[in-house]
Amino acid sequence: MNILGVSGLEKAVPFKQAHWPGLEAREYRISQGHDSAAALVVDGKVIAAAAQERFNRKKHSGDFPIDAIQYCLREAGLTIKDISEIGHGFDYSPYAQLYSLDANSSKLYEEVFSKGALVRQVHRYFPEFPAERVQPVNHHLSHAASAAFTSGWDDCLVVVNDAMGEVQSLTVFQFRNAEMKKIREIPANDSIGILYSLVTLHLGFDFNSDEYKIMGLAPYGDPERFRAFFDSAVELRPDGSLRIPILRMNRSREERENYLLTRAYLDEHLVARRAPDAEITQAHKDVAAALQACLDRVVLHVCGHFGTQQGTRRIALAGGVALNCTANGKLIDSGVFDEVYIQPAAGDDGTALGAALYRASLSGKIPNQRMPVPLLGPAYPFTAIEEAIAKYASRIVVTSFASLDQTCREAAKFIAEGRVVAWYRGRMEYGPRALGNRSILADPGHPAMRDRINAMVKMREAFRPFAPACSVEQAHRWFNIAAGTQMPYMITVVDVRPEHRAALPAITHVNGTARLQTVSATDNPDFHRLLQEVGQTTGREMVLNTSFNVKGQPIVNTPEEAIETFLGTGIEFLFMENRKVARRNA
Numbered sequence: 403m404n405i406l407g408v409s410g411l412e413k414a415v416p417f418k419q420a421h422w423p424g425l426e427a428r429e430y431r432i433s434q435g436h437d438s439a440a441a442l443v444v445d446g447k448v449i450a451a452a453a454q455e456r457f458n459r460k461k462h463s464g465d466f467p468i469d470a471i472q473y474c475l476r477e478a479g480l481t482i483k484d485i486s487e488i489g490h491g492f493d494y495s496p497y498a499q500l501y502s503l504d505a506n507s508s509k510l511y512e513e514v515f516s517k518g519a520l521v522r523q524v525h526r527y528f529p530e531f532p533a534e535r536v537q538p539v540n541h542h543l544s545h546a547a548s549a550a551f552t553s554g555w556d557d558c559l560v561v562v563n564d565a566m567g568e569v570q571s572l573t574v575f576q577f578r579n580a581e582m583k584k585i586r587e588i589p590a591n592d593s594i595g596i597l598y599s600l601v602t603l604h605l606g607f608d609f610n611s612d613e614y615k616i617m618g619l620a621p622y623g624d625p626e627r628f629r630a631f632f633d634s635a636v637e638l639r640p641d642g643s644l645r646i647p648i649l650r651m652n653r654s655r656e657e658r659e660n661y662l663l664t665r666a667y668l669d670e671h672l673v674a675r676r677a678p679d680a681e682i683t684q685a686h687k688d689v690a691a692a693l694q695a696c697l698d699r700v701v702l703h704v705c706g707h708f709g710t711q712q713g714t715r716r717i718a719l720a721g722g723v724a725l726n727c728t729a730n731g732k733l734i735d736s737g738v739f740d741e742v743y744i745q746p747a748a749g750d751d752g753t754a755l756g757a758a759l760y761r762a763s764l765s766g767k768i769p770n771q772r773m774p775v776p777l778l779g780p781a782y783p784f785t786a787i788e789e790a791i792a793k794y795a796s797r798i799v800v801t802s803f804a805s806l807d808q809t810c811r812e813a814a815k816f817i818a819e820g821r822v823v824a825w826y827r828g829r830m831e832y833g834p835r836a837l838g839n840r841s842i843l844a845d846p847g848h849p850a851m852r853d854r855i856n857a858m859v860k861m862r863e864a865f866r867p868f869a870p871a872c873s874v875e876q877a878h879r880w881f882n883i884a885a886g887t888q889m890p891y892m893i894t895v896v897d898v899r900p901e902h903r904a905a906l907p908a909i910t911h912v913n914g915t916a917r918l919q920t921v922s923a924t925d926n927p928d929f930h931r932l933l934q935e936v937g938q939t940t941g942r943e944m945v946l947n948t949s950f951n952v953k954g955q956p957i958v959n960t961p962e963e964a965i966e967t968f969l970g971t972g973i974e975f976l977f978m979e980n981r982k983v984a985r986r987n988a
């Protein structure tokens with residue numbers, strides 16, 4: 403069977419803009435259905451997956467993922483007529499009656515949440531596709547399937563933790579023999595994900611977008627200063643659940659839609675809300691630290707309780723909260739589980755994959771294998787690269803190399819010299835991380851490198867750390883992990899060994915940690931080969947690795963975007979497959 407999975411709710415933000423005019427742009431992100439994507443599963447095997455934002459260039463786009471769908475079909479050599487089903491990572495049908503209680507909610511259901519709304523979007527592009535083969539899948543079940551069916555395990559605990567699904571915020575499943583059994587569900591009005599996002603908004607960042615910035619800011623603060631506030635705000639209950647009374651304050655439709663009373667409570671009892679362009683004070687850093695510590699406690703509380711209850715030592719995680727690298731690191735370090743797997747596209751783009759895998763599992767056995775580095779997006783042929791080079795020929799000079807080895811030696815030489823290079827090669831990554839195919843790279847040993855890249859390329863907040871990519875063979879030398887440990891997704895924080903922190907200033911955060919990516923010859927042989935060459939020149943098979951984009955833009959997709967971004971930044975060289983691109987007259 404050929405199952406196409408999709409995510410996103412195209413009409414969610416436009417509906418809110420029409421019915422709640424005059425809000426701040428950031429407030430319109432207090433909504434569902436961002437990060438639309440498509441994934442294709444053929445006979446239980448994942449063939450292709452990509453987020454729509456990489457094609458339409460709108461970050462966190464919730465648009466119907468037509469470009470991502472067309473890519474997936476091309477990658478497999480299929481047409482829409484070959485697709486057995488389309489699975490969608492939301493199913494609001496059980497709540498239709500609830501939404502019918504007033505005219506506004508009824509309209510929201512019909513225009514945004516219903517299967518009919520989805521079918522209309524499908525038929526806009528594929529009018530012949532049968533409506534009965536469009537299958538909504540519960541949001542948290544989609545997340546759970548994305549983790550369970552890519553874990554490589556036939557028995558594990560699965561915890562889905564995000565802002566909210568249809569009405570849930572956290573769901574615990576027992577996965578055994580390809581079947582998912584729901585154990586516990588926590589409602590959205592007790593959502594640690596929503597609370598984290600509301601405090602993110604309160605601190606001047608974007609709801610449902612900038613939570614990772616709070617994670618980066620937290621190590622600069624004192625978590626004890628506001629611990630009492632979060633201890634009272636989030637009640638950890640003996641049955642493994644939690645309760646957040648300040649989210650339950652909102653009674654009217656207006657209050658619930660925009661969490662008005664919760665936000666007023668934060669104004670009165672936490673700190674004054676910060677404007678996006680205002681100074682970040684020590685108080686803001688302390689709030690971030692206390693919030694992160696609260697999240698760490700919640701994750702350990704829920705996962706530990708249900709892991710003990712179910713007698714399992716394996717856990718798989720998905721949902722937006724599972725992208726919190728600090729909480730993931732705390733869970734791993736706790737020793738509650740022997741093995742922890744975090745699905746690398748854990749956000750809502752990953753529900754496209756999960757919806758496809760779940761629908762495929764109903765028709766046959768899924769060959770459940772651990773997901774390798776998710777290089778599931780498009781690669782571009784030689785002709786596309788040559789066309790892009792020709793377009794910018796008056797502004798660039800191109801050098802071709804005969805082999806990957808020569809390309810890696812040249813790139814490694816520049817990295818060792820302290821240059822900043824872009825590395826564009828092979829298939830694009832699925833999920834939020836650049837894992838070596840759409841990356842900006844530099845030497846982590848240069849003291850000014852973090853500030854330099856922030857200023858000349860990323861144009862982002864100076865407090866945010868950069869991540870290291872290190873060969874799996876050497877990672878234990880520099881980081882406090884066991885030899886051979888695989889952390890290929892850049893989704894977990896680990897400690898940099900104290901004796902190396904001073905020598906690795908560009909990737910060591912203020913608290914001595916780093917968001918590590920290990921690289922193996924099996925998962926990404928080309929990137930691994932580059933690291934080996936870097937090791938020959940610097941003594942470390944390690945680079946600073948950050949995504950190939952600038953602030954506010956998605957990661958580059960096409961060769962043309964790669965060259966355009968290169969020319970618009972301070973990146974010194976761009977390596978595209980076996981070509982080096984430099985500025986003319988540089």
